[in-house]
Amino acid sequence: MVSDRIGTPSAERPLQEGMFSPVSVGRVSQVIVEQIRVLVRDGRLKPGDRLPSERDLCERFGVSRVTVREALRVLEAGGLVEIRVGARGGAFVTSPNSDKLGSNFADLLSLSPVTAFEVTEARKVFELGILPLVIERATDDDVAELFDLVDRADIAQRHESYTMAHSAAFHTRVAACTHNAAIEMIVQSFHGPLLMSLREAQTVAPLMGRKGVREHRKYVETIRDRDVDTARKVMTDHLDRTAARVQQRA
Numbered sequence: 001m002v003s004d005r006i007g008t009p010s011a012e013r014p015l016q017e018g019m020f021s022p023v024s025v026g027r028v029s030q031v032i033v034e035q036i037r038v039l040v041r042d043g044r045l046k047p048g049d050r051l052p053s054e055r056d057l058c059e060r061f062g063v064s065r066v067t068v069r070e071a072l073r074v075l076e077a078g079g080l081v082e083i084r085v086g087a088r089g090g091a092f093v094t095s096p097n098s099d100k101l102g103s104n105f106a107d108l109l110s111l112s113p114v115t116a117f118e119v120t121e122a123r124k125v126f127e128l129g130i131l132p133l134v135i136e137r138a139t140d141d142d143v144a145e146l147f148d149l150v151d152r153a154d155i156a157q158r159h160e161s162y163t164m165a166h167s168a169a170f171h172t173r174v175a176a177c178t179h180n181a182a183i184e185m186i187v188q189s190f191h192g193p194l195l196m197s198l199r200e201a202q203t204v205a206p207l208m209g210r211k212g213v214r215e216h217r218k219y220v221e222t223i224r225d226r227d228v229d230t231a232r233k234v235m236t237d238h239l240d241r242t243a244a245r246v247q248q249r250a
Contacts, residue, residue, distance in 0.1 A: 019039060019044060019045075020035060020052075020057070020060040020061055028061075028063050028067050029063075029067050029068075029070040029071040029074065030071075030074070032057075032061055032063070032067070032068065032071035033071050033074045033075055033078075036051070036071075036075060036080065036081075037075075037080065040080060040093060045093050046093060047093050047094055047095040048092065048093065049092065049093045050090045050091065050092050050093075051072075051081065051090065051091040051092070051093070053090065054068050054069065054072075072091050075091070076091075079094060080093065080094060081093055081094060082094045114193070115246070116196060116197035116200040116201070116246040117197075117243060117246045117247045119193045119194065119196065119197040119246075120197050120201075120239065120242050120243040120246055121243060123171075123190075123194065123197070123239060123242075124236075124239045124240075124243065126186075126187075126190075127171065127174070127175075127235060127239065128232060128235060128236065128239075130175060130178050130183055131228065131231055131232055131235060132228060133177075133178040133180065133183075134174055134175075134177045134178055134223060134231075135222075135223055135226055135227070135228050135231055136226075137177060137178055137179050138177040138223050138224075139177075142173075142176070142177045142223075143220060143223055143224045145173060146170070146173060146174065146177075146216075146220040146223065147217075147220055149166070149169060149170050149173060149216075150170070150213060150216050150217045150220060152166070153166040153167075153170070153213045153216065154213060157210060157213065162213075164195055164198035164199050164202055165195060166213075167198050167212055167213075167216075168191060168194050168195045168198060170216050171187075171194065172187055172188060172191060172194075174219075174223075175187035175188075177223065197242070197246055198242070200245075200246050201242045201245040201246050211241075212238065215234055215237070215238045216238075218234050219231060219234045219235060219238070222234060
């Protein structure tokens, strides 16, 4: 996304000479993309760093401005750089973005033969795996927010406006109770496939949301009470039922 939000950098970090190498093979823009990706992975380029100007990149890589612009578009689409306009604009290295990752991951799954049952099976491994951390680390604020989500789902059901998005939001918020940034990023990136599997389950059992919300409330109660064993049973039953429903669609 092109942005005109221009911060006033305190001091630009000088980039080392020789960080970029001339390229001379087919599809040179992709070679440039890979060079910059490696520099980011190795920590030689960090979030907030401004890449050299297009003109400077052309000279360093030994390519045309069209090629450099194509590479920057690919990097921007992948969420590795942000293009800013204005006097202090340019291409800036960005931090990992879970929304971008989630969009790319959802696109990948939609184009692959992954089934709703396989997604639900993966959820069982992951959501039961993080359960001890959820029980251990959930704060009073976390529990209050989870109860609020359940209350809103109850209201939505009474008004016949409940959707599987309510369920997906609940499971995503549970993962945030781990207070582990990596876990949160993985779960947020999985939001699209999660929603897809829940919707498939709903086609088999249109009223599944009612029992699901009751189980969500029971699960929050076990988190509040730090009851790992009951929490595991509640979530296992909850996910097993979803798995059985999507398996009927397979």
